[in-house]
Amino acid sequence: MTKKSGRKQMTVSVCYGTCCVLNGAREVKQALEASLGRHRVPGRVKVTGGRCNAYCNLGPVVTVEPGGTVYGKVTAGDVEEIVKKHLVGGKVVKRLTIGEKPGLDSLPSLSDIGFFKDQVLIAMRNRGRIDPDSIDDYIANEGYLALPKALTEMKPEDIIDEVKKAGLRGRGGGGFPTGIKWGICRKSPGPDGKYVICNADEGDPGAFMDRSLLESDPHSVLEGMTIGARAIGADVGYIYVREEYPLALERVTKAIEVAHEYGLLGENILGTGFNFEINVVRGAGAFVCGEETALMASIEGEQGRPRPRPPFPAESGLWGKPTNVNNVETWANVAPIILRGGDWYASLGTEKSKGTKVFSLVGKIKNTGLIEVPMGTTLRQIIYDIGGGVLKDREFKAVQSGGPSGGCIPTSLIDLPVDYEELSKAGSIMGSGGLIVMDEDTCMVDVAHYFVAFLEEESCGKCTPCREGIRRMREILGRIVKGEGRRGDIDLLESLAVTIKEASLCGLGATAPNPVLTTLKYFRDEYEAHIYKKRCPAKVCKALIVYRVVADKCTGCQRCVKACPVGALAGARAQPHNLDQAKCIKCGACYEVCKFDAIAGDAIYVE
Amino acid sequence: MQKLSAEKLQSHYRDLKNRKKSRLVIVHMGTCGIASGSEGVLEAVLSASEELGKSGVTIKTTGCAGLCSREPMMTVELPGAPPVKYCDLDGAKAKQIYAEHVLGGKPVGKFVLGAGAESLH
Incomplete structure (x- = not known):
């Protein structure tokens, strides 16, 4: 026994990618389990359905770790030999190993690296794999395979039902169920046409999910929009991108051109008689234009200012016609849902938040970057397992989610599963997916001041609660960080917050107090130290x-x-x-x- | 390119899937990669390919590989072997990788982030 427990745990992974399963991976897995049972080795051998290794032409693929031995074209009949020789006897079955892997055994495996291990890529399925300027690269990776299915095999209602079944919700932050939104817009009469819009006006400081998706995989967005247009009955689409994303603009514009050449956009798409055009509109970079009514006003050439709803865009949107607005990431999720089915998508995530979410993980964290994880992944997993922990191993203090409209979540909630409901319970929002990690050297009053100052600049000024309320909040916070805070300031901030939240016209104002409210809720002592003791506990505010x-x-x-x-x-x-x-x-x-x-x-x- | 029908799209997909695999060098060039110097890496790879040979090698660029803090990044994928991701690169490292791994078939261990592919769940 001692000898056995001293041995390193071995893992046998059977690739369960579509191609391997088609080639018989299931049977191989069953045979492995049976054989392991016979040889009494399950104590140190695990059989897992691994992810696709991209050896699709050599499937079913079986990997044995440690050692990284990869066996290809394994049949159920080969299993006994692998188990007896390799797992029990410790000798590689050379006749089944694939490829030449000079020196590869000693390399770390991507699936052992925390940053990659827990990610599940759906929206970012092609990241780092395809040339964004090559439509053939996209097609070779199952791109544009959902489109013919949606155009020829499915009725518009079927598409909507599939998206409903998937439980996909708006990834721009609102979290409204996408299928329901499409259904309303489909039912809305549009004798003069309807529009679909892709909202790529990503404005949260530190957020770059949409930018990267458009830069890396523009066709995934175009395909999603075309399927959505078919479901809704729209014939024209717009992508609203900010001018400060030159690379995204360049690549998406080129992608539209090439999609036309291939007959995947324009008239009579794929010979099915369906027509759909996509135009790119350059935004000037105003934060408020991410709000859908302001965005539509901006496309119309008006000032980018929101208007009261109802009427909702699904009834009367761009130029008064029924319009459906979804964010870049939402669109990027559509094609895989159609191709693999809503049930597949809904198998990931939590009860009310299905699928995955892309986050830009930034701030005081070791691994900064873009991550895609199933809904319900905890903050701890995101920050420590994927993010590698706080920079310089300092103490984790808070994470800011949802940008200026979101809030700060403290250490005590680090085991919070991240989904729409849980973030909202904590006083924050999912937002478009920015996660800013803060360490012990971050002053929470200063953070609140920063976000409120940002929003003061970005408020369009149309409604008084937002325009004046946010300005007053910024003035009060400005006093506090300068050491001029007064007794009663906290009460005043709280009362202003309620008014701004309830009386503002659009989402910008309605969420603007969140950074202040959450920092007050979880870090009230820091406000008190600034106001009463004229001290900045994090040693950030220069005046103090x-x-x-x-x-x-x-x-x-x-x-x-x-x-x-x-x-x-x-x-x-x-x-x-x-x-x-x-x-x-x-x-x-x-x-x-x-x-x-x-x-x-x-x-x-x-x- | 002739406009595709639904059937032609399927056969085009199959053709692309069955393309003969070449030695693939991918330089990741999202905004983050470019900002940390991936243009220099691409240049080094291109000039190394001119200098050392490029037969059977495909060089391409993609968007961000995800891990912005380790850019510039590059992936080398030889037929029959899992892709190998390199990180924290510069022109000199890229040239060495081209010579030893892409042409020589032996990964340059000290620059490797990890081996294996990410893909759709």
Whole structure:
């Protein structure tokens, strides 16, 4: 027993990609399980349905780890030999190994790397695999295979039912069920035509999901839109992209051109008689234009300002015609749902939030990037398993979800499963999927101030609660971070928040107080420290901190003297240095370079 | 390109799937990759291919590979072997990878992020 338990756990993975299953992977898996049972090795051998290894022409593929041995074209009849020779005897069955894998055994496997291991790619299914300018690359990866199915085998109602069955919800943040939205727009009479719109006006600071999807895989969005147009009965579509996404604009424009050449857009698509055009509209980069009514006004050439709803766009949208607006990621999910079925999609995720969500993981985190995970993945998995933890292994403090309309979620909620409902319960929102990780050195009042200042700039000014309310909030927060907070400020912020939330015309105002409300809810003590003690506990707010040299710790190395951009530090080598407070601009450069921690960034009482 | 019918699209797909596999070099060029220097990597790969040979090699670019903090990234996929992802690259590293892995068939272990493919669930 001792000998056995000392051996490294072996894993046998049977690839369960479509191609391998078609080639008999199921039978191989059953045979493996039976054979393992006979040889009494299940204690140290696992049979898992692995993901596709992209050896599709060599399936069924069986991988044995450690060692990374890959067997190809395995039949149920080969299984006994693999188990006896390799798993029991420790010898590779050479006759079944595939390809030459010089040196590959020693390489780390992508599926062992935290960042990749837990991701499930649906919207980003082609990331890093296809040339965005090559439609053939897209087609070779099952691209445009859902379209003929939707155009020839399915009635528009069937498409809508499939999307409903999938449980797909708006990925731009609203989370409205996509199938229901399409159904309403389909039923809405549109004698003069209908429109579908792709909202690519991604404006949240730190968010780049839509940008990357359009840059990496523009045809997935075009295919989704064409299927949606067929379901709704639209003949014209618009993609609204901000001008500051030049690469996305270039690639999506080229993709539309090529799709026309292939007969996948334009008149008589694939010879089915269905017509659909897509136009690209360049937005000027106003945050409010991500709101659908403002976006439509902008396409019409009007000022990008929202209008009251109803009427909803599904009834009266762009130029008064029934219009369906979905976000880039929502559209990118459509083709796989049609190709593989709504049930397949709905098998991922939580009870009310199905499928996967793309997040841009940024901030104080080791692995920054774009991730796609099943709904219900916990923040802990996202931050520690995928993100690799907080930069420099500092203490995790909060994660900001949903951009300026979202909120800050504290450490105590790190096991929160991320879906629409749970985020909303925590006072935040899913938003379009920005996740900004913050560490112990982040001041939550400063964060709230940043987002509110952003929203003050981006408010269109049409309705008073948003225009004036957010401005007052920013002024109050501005005072607090400057150490001029007053008794009663917190109450005032809370009361303003209620008014702004309830009385604003559109989503921008209705969600604007979220960063303030969540930081007040979870980090109230930081507000109190700023207001009453004139201290910034995270040592961020410049007005509330003083840098000083601790003389008995200073070795006089002069690193800080060289680093100081304003010459506030002086002192001879090997002598304790002096910091001239009148000159100090509190940039923190000395603090960063001082390896002996002699400069203490302690916040002290200002008064 | 002639406009496709539904049937022709299917046969086009099958043709593409059955294309002879070449040695594939992918430089990931999303905005993040470009910002961290993937254009230099692409240039190095192209000039290495001119210098050292490019028969049976396909060089292409894609969008972001996901892990922005490790860009520039590159993937090398030889027929019959799983793709190998490289990270934190520059022109010199890319040239070495081209010579040793793409042409020589031996991955340059020290620059490797991981081997294997990501794909649709």
